[in-house]
Amino acid sequence: MALNSAGEIPAAAAIVHAFLATLPISIILVLRLKKKKRAPAASELPPLPPSPPSWPVIGNLPEVMFHTKPFFRWVHDVMKEMKTDICLIRLPGGATIVPVLDPAIAREMLRKHDVSFADRPTSLGSHVISGGYVTTVLGPHNDQWRKMRKVMTSEIVSPARHRWLHDKRAEEADNLVFYVHSHCMAGKSVDHCMAGKSVDLRVATQHYCGNVMRKMLFGRRFFGNPTSDGGPGPTEVEHLEAVFTALKNLYWSSISDYFPGLRGWNFDGKEKIVKEADKAIKAPQNPIIDERIRQWRSGERKEIDDLIDVFVTLKDDDGKPLLTPQETKCQAAEIMMAVIDNPSNAVEWTMAELINQPDLMRKATGEIDRVVGKDSPRLVQESDIEKLNYVKACIREAFRLHPVFPFNVPHVSTHDTVVAGYLIPKGSHALLSRYGLGRNPKVWTDPLRFDPERHMGGDDGEVVLAEHDLKFISFSTGRRGCVGTVLGTCMATMLLARLLQCFTWTTPSGGVDLAEAENELSLAMPLVAFPEPRLAPHLYRETN
Structure with missing residues (x-):
C-alpha cells in the first residue's frame, strides 16, 4: 500500500480560529517542557x-497550511x-517532519x-480507517501490529x-478483456469494430484492481448489480471513490x-470527509462479513472459498476465533486501500507514455507476442510474467517517474537517531519521497524521460518490480x-500485458497530454483511448 500527503487546504477562517484557540496552550506546554528538560549543549x-x-x-x-501549493x-x-x-520541517508542539530524497x-x-x-504517526484519518489501529499498515509498532502482520504474512499473502x-x-x-472489447464493439459486427466507443483507462485499471480484490476477499466481482459490459455499477463506483x-x-x-485536542469539532470539514469515506468503504463489505461469521458459527458454511473465510475461521491456541469481527472488517478495508491504487496508477501512466511513444509500445507488444505467440489460441497468463521483462521494465519506469502518491507511509522514530550525520529527534515523521527519489538527478540520467531501457540489465536476468535499493519506491520495504509485493507485481503485469x-x-x-494534476500525481485528465482488437474473436469471451 502506498499515501497522499497533499490534501486540500482547509478553510482559512477555521484554521485561524483553531490556531488562536490553541496557541496559549501550546506556549504553556513548550515552556513547561523547557523547564523540565535541560537541552544538551550544541x-x-x-x-x-x-x-x-x-x-x-x-x-x-x-x-x-496556508501555502498556495499542495504540501508535497x-x-x-x-x-x-x-x-x-x-x-x-517544524510543527507545533516540537513535532518534526523529515523528508528524504x-x-x-x-x-x-x-x-x-x-x-x-x-512506528507510525497518529492522525485523524489513520485512526478512523484502521478502526483505532487494529490493522497492519497504519497501526503503531506494538503487539497488535505483530499479531495482524503474522496473520497477513502466514495466512493471507503466503x-x-x-x-x-x-x-x-x-x-x-x-473480465477486463471482455469489458474493453464490449466498448470496442459498441454494437458493431465482429469485422467492423474500429469505430467503437472509447475506453476510460482510469476506470478500467482501477476497477480491474477492485474486481480482483473483491473476488479474492469476498468471492464476488460486484457488491451491487452486475453491468452488461462487465464494468462497475454504482455501488462499485462509490466504493472505489471512497477508497x-x-x-x-x-x-x-x-x-x-x-x-x-480539536478532534470531534470538525473545524475544517475533514473529519466529516474521512468518516463518510470510511462508512462508504465498509458499508458494502461489513454485511458480507457479518453474514459469513453467522454462517460459520451456525455450521451452515463448511468450505473455505475466499479470504474472508480465512479470516473468520482462524483460531487461537485455545480454539477460539483469532480475530474479532472489528479486526476482520478493518483489515479487509485496509487491504482494499493498500492494493488498488498503486498498480492502477502505474498502468494508466504506462499506457499514456506508450501511446506517446509508439516504438516503445511496439516493443512491449512484440515481447508478449514472442512469449505467448500472436497466433497462439490463448491469452497471456501469470505463468508468463517471469519472461515479460520489457513489460515489467515499463511498469518499473512508471513507478519511478509517476508514483501514485508523493510520499511513502510515514515512519516515526522511536528515539533520537543519527542518520547521514544528522540528528533525527525522537518522534520525527520520516517521509521517503517517492516523487523525489525517482526524479533525483544525482541518481537518474535525464530523470523526466520515460525510458524502460534503464531497467533492462543486459545479462538476461529477470526484471522485478520491487526496488530494494530504494532508488525509487514501487512497494515499500x-x-x-x-x-x-508478489500480488502487486502480478496484478500490475497482468493488467498491462492484457491491455x-x-x-x-x-x-x-x-497523443496524450501528460500533465500532472495540480494537487496530486495522477494524470490531470483520465486517459481515454480507442481500442482495436488484435487477436482472434473467440478470445474475447464473456466471463461469469
Whole structure:
C-alpha cells in the first residue's frame, strides 16, 4: 500500500480560529517542557537536518497550511532551494517532519536503523480507517501490529495462498478483456469494430484492481448489480471513490492532525470527509462479513472459498476465533486501500507514455507476442510474467517517474537517531519521497524521460518490480514494508500485458497530454483511448 500527503487546504477562517484557540496552550506546554528538560549543549549532539525558517512555537505550520501549493510541492520546492536531500520541517508542539530524497539516506533509515523507524504517526484519518489501529499498515509498532502482520504474512499473502487464489485473479483478467472489447464493439459486427466507443483507462485499471480484490476477499466481482459490459455499477463506483478519498486524507489533511485536542469539532470539514469515506468503504463489505461469521458459527458454511473465510475461521491456541469481527472488517478495508491504487496508477501512466511513444509500445507488444505467440489460441497468463521483462521494465519506469502518491507511509522514530550525520529527534515523521527519489538527478540520467531501457540489465536476468535499493519506491520495504509485493507485481503485469496483447490503442489527437494534476500525481485528465482488437474473436469471451 502506498499515501497522499497533499490534501486540500482547509478553510482559512477555521484554521485561524483553531490556531488562536490553541496557541496559549501550546506556549504553556513548550515552556513547561523547557523547564523540565535541560537541552544538551550544541557540541554534544550532531546537527539537525537543514530546515527552512520557522515561527516560534508553531514552526512551519503557516507555510504548510496556508501555502498556495499542495504540501508535497511546497516541500520539494523548499528542498530544491536549499539544495538538500534531507530537511527538517517544524510543527507545533516540537513535532518534526523529515523528508528524504536520497536513496543512500533512505537505505540507512530503513536498513541500518529499521527498528528505530518502525512506528507510525497518529492522525485523524489513520485512526478512523484502521478502526483505532487494529490493522497492519497504519497501526503503531506494538503487539497488535505483530499479531495482524503474522496473520497477513502466514495466512493471507503466503505463496500457498497466492497459488490458491490464482483462478479468481485469472477470471478478472478475462473480465477486463471482455469489458474493453464490449466498448470496442459498441454494437458493431465482429469485422467492423474500429469505430467503437472509447475506453476510460482510469476506470478500467482501477476497477480491474477492485474486481480482483473483491473476488479474492469476498468471492464476488460486484457488491451491487452486475453491468452488461462487465464494468462497475454504482455501488462499485462509490466504493472505489471512497477508497481514494480515504487514501488522500490519511495524514496531515486536517487541522486536528496538528492539534489533536480539536478532534470531534470538525473545524475544517475533514473529519466529516474521512468518516463518510470510511462508512462508504465498509458499508458494502461489513454485511458480507457479518453474514459469513453467522454462517460459520451456525455450521451452515463448511468450505473455505475466499479470504474472508480465512479470516473468520482462524483460531487461537485455545480454539477460539483469532480475530474479532472489528479486526476482520478493518483489515479487509485496509487491504482494499493498500492494493488498488498503486498498480492502477502505474498502468494508466504506462499506457499514456506508450501511446506517446509508439516504438516503445511496439516493443512491449512484440515481447508478449514472442512469449505467448500472436497466433497462439490463448491469452497471456501469470505463468508468463517471469519472461515479460520489457513489460515489467515499463511498469518499473512508471513507478519511478509517476508514483501514485508523493510520499511513502510515514515512519516515526522511536528515539533520537543519527542518520547521514544528522540528528533525527525522537518522534520525527520520516517521509521517503517517492516523487523525489525517482526524479533525483544525482541518481537518474535525464530523470523526466520515460525510458524502460534503464531497467533492462543486459545479462538476461529477470526484471522485478520491487526496488530494494530504494532508488525509487514501487512497494515499500523494511520492517514495515509491503507484504503484498508478489500480488502487486502480478496484478500490475497482468493488467498491462492484457491491455497490450489484446488491443491496439489510439487517441483522436495521436497523443496524450501528460500533465500532472495540480494537487496530486495522477494524470490531470483520465486517459481515454480507442481500442482495436488484435487477436482472434473467440478470445474475447464473456466471463461469469
